[in-house]
Amino acid sequence: MLALLLAFVLVAAACGDDDEEAAPQAPAEEPAEEPAEEPMEEPAEEPAEEPMEEPAEEPAEEPMEEPAEEPAEEPMEEPAEDMPVDLASVCPNPVVIQTDWFPQATHGLWYQLIDHANAAVDTNSASYSGPAVADPNLTIEIRGGGPLTGFQQEYSLLHADRDILLATTNLDAVISASAAFPTVGVFVPYDKHPQNFMWDPATHDISTIEDIRDSGATVLVSSNAVYAEALGAIGKLDPGQIDYSWDFSPARFVGEGGAIVQQGFATNSEYQYENSIEQWGREVSTMLVHDAGYPNYRTVQVHPDSVTEAADCLSLFVPLVQQAVVDFLANPGPALRITEHLSAEYSSPVPLSPEENEYATSQMTAVNLVGNGANDVLGDYEEDRVQAMIDITVPIFLGQGSDTVNPDVTAGDLYTNQFIDDSIGL
Structure with a gap:
């Protein structure tokens, strides 16, 4: 079950x-x-007013320098982080x-x-x-x-x-x-x-997709595994070793003692076979299909x-x-x-x-x-x-x-x- x-x-x-x-x-x-234009307005207002009042009395140079530094930086950071985006x-x-x-x-x-x-x-x-x-x-x-x-x-x-x-x-x-x-x-x-291939490292010494091909091991995948057909077409796998009958059950992988290479998923397969599938309960090794030569997005x-x-x-x-x-x-x-x-x-x-x-x-x-x-x-x-x-x-x-x-x-x-x-x- x-x-x-x-x-x-x-x-x-x-x-x-x-x-x-x-x-x-x-x-x-x-x-x-639309944009982050509303947040951008605050920085434009504050800096422009404070400096403008002091310059009226004091030298027009001192105030002119301060505004250039402070306003330009402080206000610019807050909007980027804290101001809401008007999505609605x-x-x-x-x-x-x-x-x-x-x-x-x-x-x-x-x-x-x-x-x-x-x-x-x-x-x-x-x-x-x-x-x-x-x-x-x-x-x-x-x-x-x-x-x-x-x-x-x-x-x-x-x-x-x-x-x-x-x-x-x-x-x-x-x-x-x-x-x-x-x-x-x-x-x-x-x-x-995240699509990958998985195998028993105690049975197979595999580092590359060509190693899988040269091992002659059956590669068990689902019926619509286009990536497997593609890897066979470009010579990365032997088309004759690809079996498209996987029903998503671990039964065959376990039953054959890891003799086959099987389709998996990088975010869950290793965890499940090593921790959840009691009949296996040991290490598996994997390789991303991406790294094998199928750069799917x-x-x-x-x-x-x-x-x-x-x-x-x-x-x-x-x-x-x-x-x-x-x-x-x-x-x-x-x-x-x-x-x-x-x-x-x-x-x-x-x-x-x-x-x-x-x-x-x-x-x-x-x-x-x-x-x-x-x-x-x-x-x-x-x-x-x-x-x-x-x-x-x-x-x-x-x-x-x-x-x-x-x-x-x-x-x-x-x-x-x-x-x-x-x-x-x-």
């Missing part, structure tokens, strides 16, 4: 990564935002965020945005909503996904329900639906995708129309999300406690434990899931990387007979960095 329950929670890994490739189903959109005047209310699974640590950044003291849970719609910390006049609503939406794909929900502004999904899934349900990425919460998408219609909103909201990642990593506790509470409220078959959540959060930095990428900016897209994913996946989708992929899709169709604040990084 335990194995079955754990098998279900492992679906999170594949759903977050692979299920997105399934044929699309339906749609959504959203709002617009430019964003749809509520701002709806569609996630891809039961609440979990990888969604912590979203829960970081809400004032939990005044939030509410709706178990019927599997949603959690409350006032934005940045602007109490705006409500943020976070919706559960995966089983909680009948496994409807996030890109299709952006078209089906235009109340949704932002949805989390995978870049390869976005490419797979680029003709039927086009969406545009506005933020990358993880520089490296976890990505936050919007409906194409939202890029213009909600531009003012996104200009303010996306930087808040960037900062939420920084703040979550610095103090994850409050958001993690909310995800644990909600996973139980939404009747997850394997409710989150504080121990597993803490492990997941530590993994985000331990294996560099979260990072600035090629520059000092958190959350922006790299054009070459997006193009590489197009080059890898489009031939696979077309070879599968897909009619939902755009064979001529370009990197510029799939993302924009226009809402990213270049000053925010780790």
Whole structure:
């Protein structure tokens, strides 16, 4: 029974990564935002008045020097930190965020945005909503996904329900639906995708993806593991060693004594096999699929129309999300406690434990899931990387007979960095 329950929670890994490739189903959109201009007005007023009165009596030089120094610095810092952002005047209310699974640590950044003291849970719609910390006049609503939406794909929900502004999904899934349900990425919460391979280090001496290939071991993955097919196509794996029959149960890995290599997820697989799956209960080793040669993105998408219609909103909201990642990593506790509470409220078959959540959060930095990428900016897209994913996946989708992929899709169709604040990084 335990194995079955754990098998279900492992679906999170594949759903977050692979299920997105399934044929699309339906749609959504959203709002617009404005700046931090009100906060900027205070600094402009105070400095200009105090210095102006003293100069009337004393030398016009002494006062002129003081204002130049003090006002310019003190007022400029306070607004950046303490002044609220006027989201309510430019964003749809509520701002709806569609996630891809039961609440979990990888969604912590979203829960970081809400004032939990005044939030509410709706178990019927599997949603959690409350006032934005940045602007109490705006409500943020976070919706559960995966089983909680009948496994409807996030890109299709952006078209089906235009109340949704932002949805989390995978870049390869976005490419797979680029003709039927086009969406545009506005933020990358993880520089490296958490999908991984796992094996028994007592059985296999593996350091690289080529070692997996040369071992001849069966590589057990889910039926829609596009990344495995891609790695076989580029020679990183032997296509003949890939078995697409994994049912998310640990039974085969355990039953074969670790002889096989299996699909996993960096934020939970190691913890579960070493601590929760009693039949195994020992160390496993892992390798990120990203590091094996498949540079997929976890990505936050919007409906194409939202890029213009909600531009003012996104200009303010996306930087808040960037900062939420920084703040979550610095103090994850409050958001993690909310995800644990909600996973139980939404009747997850394997409710989150504080121990597993803490492990997941530590993994985000331990294996560099979260990072600035090629520059000092958190959350922006790299054009070459997006193009590489197009080059890898489009031939696979077309070879599968897909009619939902755009064979001529370009990197510029799939993302924009226009809402990213270049000053925010780790």
